[in-house]
Amino acid sequence: GQNIDQPTEMTATEGAIVQINCTYQTSGFNGLFWYQQHAGEAPTFLSYNVLDGLEEKGRFSSFLSRSKGYSYLLLKELQMKDSASYLCAVYYGGATNKLIFGTGTLLAVQP
Amino acid sequence: GAGVSQSPSNKVTEKGKDVELRCDPISGHTALYWYRQSLGQGLEFLIYFQGNSAPDKSGLPSDRFSAERTGGSVSTLTIQRTQQEDSAVYLCASSTGTSGGETQYFGPGTRLLVL
Numbered sequence: 001g002q003n004i005d006q007p008t009e010m011t012a013t014e015g016a017i018v019q020i021n022c023t024y025q026t027s028g029f030n031g032l033f034w035y036q037q038h039a040g041e042a043p044t045f046l047s048y049n050v051l052d053g054l055e056e057k058g059r060f061s062s063f064l065s066r067s068k069g070y071s072y073l074l075l076k077e078l079q080m081k082d083s084a085s086y087l088c089a090v091y092y093g094g095a096t097n098k099l100i101f102g103t104g105t106l107l108a109v110q111p
Numbered sequence: 112g113a114g115v116s117q118s119p120s121n122k123v124t125e126k127g128k129d130v131e132l133r134c135d136p137i138s139g140h141t142a143l144y145w146y147r148q149s150l151g152q153g154l155e156f157l158i159y160f161q162g163n164s165a166p167d168k169s170g171l172p173s174d175r176f177s178a179e180r181t182g183g184s185v186s187t188l189t190i191q192r193t194q195q196e197d198s199a200v201y202l203c204a205s206s207t208g209t210s211g212g213e214t215q216y217f218g219p220g221t222r223l224l225v226l
Binding site: 004033035041042043044045048087089097098099100101102103104 | 115142144146151152153154155156159161167170202208214215216217218219220
């Protein structure tokens, strides 16, 4: 199957660090995306991991471990504007070229 | 440049009616995707167009759903005989389609409510 699981909701404090996990039960995919989606808006690209390891991009980092079947998104120095849903998506290239999304994690950043 | 645009932004219809949702991808993007996002759910893949190739329709939930892409640009998603469970946000995305793993850019979505 392609079960992609994320925690439904998380709460964190402004200025803190939060890790959002994504576990999946699939193989043979090209890479894994993370998108951010504010309420009522379109998802926007955050990161794309092809190789195992950590990809750092400013306050946001993303990690992938294919052997362990999981990824995480790490958000540092949280700001109120980081309150949003974070979507993990497995990417299948080739003829399909489609994204299979998890259900998303709604992050609430509190002062 | 302009991003992906979708119309209408919101659509309220009665059960049993047909609806058409439009997507204008980013100029030059050859790949176009439709997704559906129901309340509290993740994005569900519906259909994928790449250039002149036959579309990947594997995600369409029933034969009431169809989509076409004219001239390799604008796409229309049609839902016939709408049902209440079709109520969702329908998102369109496009990408360059030139290589694997390129970023998909999403439009703002059409919020469909079937009464």
